[in-house]
Amino acid sequence: MSEQEIDLKKRRFLTGATSVVGAVGVGFVLVPFLSSWMPSARAKAAGAPVDVDITKLEEGQLVRVLWRKKPVWIFKRDKTALANLSAQDDVLVDPDNSEDQQPVYAKNAHRSINPEVAVIIGICTHLGCSPTYRPEVGAADLGGDEWKGGFYCPCHGSKFDLSGRVFKGVPAPTNLVIPPYHFVNDSLIRIGIDPKA
Known part of the structure; x- marks a missing residue:
């Protein structure tokens, strides 16, 4: 070599x-x-769906959860609250939900899949404050006999009924937004995914 x-x-x-x-x-x-x-993982979790167990949810009770850094309200309406929804159409800006603020399956008077259980994003459509839950009928500070229960925004005085529809003559221009959601079963709601997704 x-x-x-x-x-x-x-x-x-x-x-x-x-x-x-x-x-x-x-x-x-x-x-x-x-x-x-x-x-x-933090970014993935920010957009991830949220499961809410409603087995212990009682009539009139409101539960708050976070979805995409937004407060979401889940609450149960009784028969009186449901009956009062249609009785308020004349004082609401958009009683028929013509604005695109809810999924197709929630385009009804109660703006939900199940009339008794409401799922609403708790952010006022005026300037983004979070309204307070005021389910009591006839609250003197909110209009007396005209008030059938709903949400009151303390920032600028906007009022919404128990399906999140906005009253006439208040700063908020549109109804509260309904997030995509569905019932996984009778006791579990999944927020963030439509029923057929």
């Missing part, structure tokens, strides 16, 4: 070894770089 052949073998070995070490180094650099493009 000549000296020239030995140098050629050494050169090939060193070239191959350098290539392997370089490829491993590029892999160590690329993996964290490419994984930084993936959404974090």
